[in-house]
Amino acid sequence: MSEEQRKILEMLVSGKITIDDAERLLGALSSGQGTDEKGKFKVKYLRVVVEPDPGDKKGERVNIRVPLKLIRAGLKLASVIPKDAQRKVNEALNEKGINLDFSQIRAEDLDVLVEQLDDITVDVEGKEKVRVFCE
Numbered sequence: 001m002s003e004e005q006r007k008i009l010e011m012l013v014s015g016k017i018t019i020d021d022a023e024r025l026l027g028a029l030s031s032g033q034g035t036d037e038k039g040k041f042k043v044k045y046l047r048v049v050v051e052p053d054p055g056d057k058k059g060e061r062v063n064i065r066v067p068l069k070l071i072r073a074g075l076k077l078a079s080v081i082p083k084d085a086q087r088k089v090n091e092a093l094n095e096k097g098i099n100l101d102f103s104q105i106r107a108e109d110l111d112v113l114v115e116q117l118d119d120i121t122v123d124v125e126g127k128e129k130v131r132v133f134c135e
Helices: 003-013 019-030 068-078 083-095 107-116
Strands: 045-052 062-067 120-124 128-134
Touching (some): 003 019, 045 068, 062 068, 068 107
Antiparallel strands (some): 045 128
């Protein structure tokens, strides 16, 4: 057993992380993920997990894993969208309260976002828990 695996199991036993967190971390270790030559964490997927309230017997669990390569490809394709269509998308986003210039999004921006993204958990009206993280 590696030192990293031992530390993950110790955190699980001490209650610092959940079983799901331990599984995700151990999976990242076994799949060869880790740090690149610059010491930066290599991220392959954006994950969104929706867990129902433990007392909700009918609640559904949602687990979405999107490859970051797909998101980066989508951002590159956005550059070929005609300027008029980009303007319309920006207007639609602004109407929904999202102040974002679609034409200014670059693949490098995604890397910065991923670096800053830590395990985010949001409780939705006490009924569901939504987790967003990268692996």
